[in-house]
Amino acid sequence: MQNLQLLARRTFPALILLTLCLMVAQSAHPWLLRWSGQLTYLPFLAMGCxxxxxxxxSRSRMTLYCVLLLLPYAAQLYSGQLWLNPDIVPLPLLLMAAMAWLLWDKDRGFAPVNALLGLIQIGMAIAIALLLYTRLATLSLNWLAPVQQWLYPTYSAHFSALDVSLYAILLLTALLRIGLSPTNNHCVLFVSLLLLPLMQWHGPHQLLSIQISLLAMALLLLLSVILDSHNMAFRDELTGILSRRALMQYVQTLGKKYVVVMADIDHFKSFNDTYGHDVGDQVLRLVASRMTRVTGGGKAFRYGGEEFTLIFPRREPAQILPHLEALREDIANYQMVIRSPDRPQKKTKQTTKSRSKKSSPGKQNVQVTCSFGVAERSSKAGEFMAVMKQADMALYDAKKAGRNCVKTRT
Known part of the structure; x- marks a missing residue:
């Protein structure tokens, strides 16, 4: 569910931008038509940047995408032909196969061996798509004709039933990939695939539409690099929440009234020693996900190790204590299930019989709790680091009081 939300949030803006670009191109404003004829090199410049x-x-896939997207534009601009073999194989379809293949791959950098491997993969994908297309073209696809006329009667002259079928398969394959990993980079690369069918469509003002879409795509590719780099710098890689660096930047925006909360996972070292670091990482992710749900206007950060920081701007301790208590109970009431390493992987008759005696064989429920220390900015602690020190001392008071509680220092 979370992946679907990220997918929608990172894909829809790019789709809206491309749609607006196509609407502008179809308006056929005289200034746009004049620009289209005089600045045909601008898409090359934008994609080159x-x-x-x-x-x-070191985004090797994005670099290859920029080159591959320019190939149909260059082919149509300078030769007026988008087919490797006239009336047989459309170039955009073959390039989509290569780009969909690359989407499942990883960024390999630009070492000579890795660059050669990337080119070999592109060649293999194009060869497989070419072979598949030529084989399927000999088959009778008359049964698709009614569907073709019903779904896209206006564009049936530009796309055969085979073209539409293969485009749909490749797009669904790419969509599955970004559904598994909806990063900004993956989502923008997926959206760029949608330009390829546009390059095969021979409609009014097609060249202008492609030029404006390529400019928009270059902007989206640049933005994806910036956003992913920002996430790497300001988000914790393990838990996904804001990091200590983001906290230090956020502090500069605070006014003269705020509350700082230091939170610590109780007995975290024992989790690592008893169950291993993998379980410890699961505990950190669990607590981080609960911290981000805190109510009362709080903002959660991972401070380091098993410590988290919550900032409540324009609040007083009395206003946030009910929200902290609700957060503490939410974490404490969650039963985390840990699978024993010696649990049998396959069901047997013996394990089936034992289930009647034991409800959860090979599993153990553990409880995770957190301690909280609260401090507010005051005349005694006017600087942020001084407030944090007070919150840290309050956290120490919570540890001494038996853990799993909230303590305040003024």
């Missing part, structure tokens, strides 16, 4: 930034950040 995007490729250079991608190289700087």
């Amino acid at each position: 995007a490729a250079l930034v991608a190289i700087k950040f």
Whole structure:
């Protein structure tokens, strides 16, 4: 569910931008038509800038995407032909196969061996798509004709039933990939695939539509690099919440009234010693996800190790204590299930019989609790680090009081 939300949040803005670009192109404003004829090199310049930034950040897939997206534009611009073999194999379809293949791959950098491997993969994907297309083209697809006329009667002259079928399969394959990992980079690369069918469509003002769409795509590729780099710098890699660096930046925006809460996972070292670091990482993710749900206007950060920081701007301790108590109970009431390493992987008759005697064989429920220390900015503690020190002392008071509680220092 979380992946679907990220997918929607990171894909829809790009789709809206591309749709607006196509609407602007279809308006056929005289200034746009004049620009289209005089600045045909501008998409090359924009995509070249995007490729250079991608190289700087070692985004090999994005660099290849920039090059592959320009190939149909260059082919149509200088030769007026989008087919490797006229009336047989459309170039955009073959390039989509290569780009969908790359989407499932990882960024390999630009070492000579890795670069050669990337080119080999592109060649293999194009060869497989070419072979599949030529094989399927000999088959009778008359049964798809009614569907073709019903779904896209206006564009049936531009796309055969085979073209539409293969485009749909490749897009669904790419959509599955970004559903598994909806990063900004993956989502923008997926959206760029949608430009390829546009390049095969011979409609009014097609060249202008492609030019504006390529400019928008170059902007989106640049933004994806910036956003992913920002997330790497300001989000904790393990838990996904804001990091200590983001906390220090956020502090600069605080006014003269705020509350700082230091939170610590109780007996965290024993989790690592007893169950291993993998379980310890699960505990950190669990607590982090609960911290981000705190109510009362709080903002959660991972301070380091098993410590978290909550900031409540324009609040007083009395106003946030009910919200902290609700957060503490939410964490404490969650039963975390840990699977024993010696649990049998496959069901047997013996394990089936034992289930009647034991409800959860090979599993153990553990309880995670947190202690909280609260401090507010005051005349005695006017600087943020002084307030944090007070909150840390309050956290120490909570530990001495038996843990799993909230303590305040003024």
